[in-house]
Amino acid sequence: DGGITQSPKYLFRKEGQNVTLSCEQNLNHDAMYWYRQDPGQGLRLIYYSQIVNDFQKGDIAEGYSVSREKKESFPLTVTSAQKNPTAFYLCASSNYLTGDYGYTFGSGTRLTVV
Amino acid sequence: GQQVMQIPQYQHVQEGEDFTTYCNSSTTLSNIQWYKQRPGGHPVFLIQLVKSGEVKKQKRLTFQFGEAKKNSSLHITATQTTDVGTYFCALGNTGKLIFGQGTTLQVKP
Numbered sequence: 001d002g003g004i005t006q007s008p009k010y011l012f013r014k015e016g017q018n019v020t021l022s023c024e025q026n027l028n029h030d031a032m033y034w035y036r037q038d039p040g041q042g043l044r045l046i047y048y049s050q051i052v053n054d055f056q057k058g059d060i061a062e063g064y065s066v067s068r069e070k071k072e073s074f075p076l077t078v079t080s081a082q083k084n085p086t087a088f089y090l091c092a093s094s095n096y097l098t099g100d101y102g103y104t105f106g107s108g109t110r111l112t113v114v
Numbered sequence: 115g116q117q118v119m120q121i122p123q124y125q126h127v128q129e130g131e132d133f134t135t136y137c138n139s140s141t142t143l144s145n146i147q148w149y150k151q152r153p154g155g156h157p158v159f160l161i162q163l164v165k166s167g168e169v170k171k172q173k174r175l176t177f178q179f180g181e182a183k184k185n186s187s188l189h190i191t192a193t194q195t196t197d198v199g200t201y202f203c204a205l206g207n208t209g210k211l212i213f214g215q216g217t218t219l220q221v222k223p
Contacts, residue, residue, distance in 0.1 A: 033210065035213075042120075042213045042215040042216050043157070045211075092157075101147065101162055102147060102162060103149075103211060104159070105158070107155070107156050108156050
């Protein structure tokens with residue numbers, strides 16, 4: 001089955017540590033996205049990538065970094081510079097270049113800073 | 115930047131009652147999408163609307179795009195407990211989506 005795999009499902013991090021969230025898709029989608037969701041809130045865009053080796057900042061990129069070395073993979077690093085990292089992180093992909101705009105989301109990673 | 119307002123934020127209904135959530139923008143939209151997120155889950159794509167005045171149906175769900183392409187609505191007829199969750203509208207903007215705050219639906223059996 002094609003889809004998006006995010007790992008780990010739950011992650012605990014100590015303050016001051018960087019942590020990397022994994023996102024892999026086998027849908028052959030060109031574009032990939034990272035969103036952050038806080039309790040009772042909507043989704044806010046962190047970074048997105050429409051093509052390999054290229055990515056753009058979203059609305060809340062500060063304290064985060066990404067890479068897109070392969071079409072299938074779009075890892076997100078939450079750095080120690082992110083002041084309030086505890087949140088639900090969602091990765092998504094789409095094939096918008098073909099006119100298919102609907103996003104497919106992964107099951108998310110819940111990050112808690114302890 | 116482009117923003118969307120979604121109302122209401124919360125809605126509690128008795129099973130069998132109807133439910134509607136609205137999405138409004140100050141600018142003309144090229145397209146709008148709707149997603150559903152079950153409690154503890156991830157958003158799932160429901161539908162995309164592109165044409166002015168477009169109406170699409172999925173079983174008990176009716177999606178509408180305004181004539182001026184500045185607003186949209188999702189209407190659920192005769193809600194069921196399986197309809198529980200948060201419904202988001204999302205605006206397409208140069209290859210990325212801007213999500214509304216969502217409407218959380220609770221259904222009392």
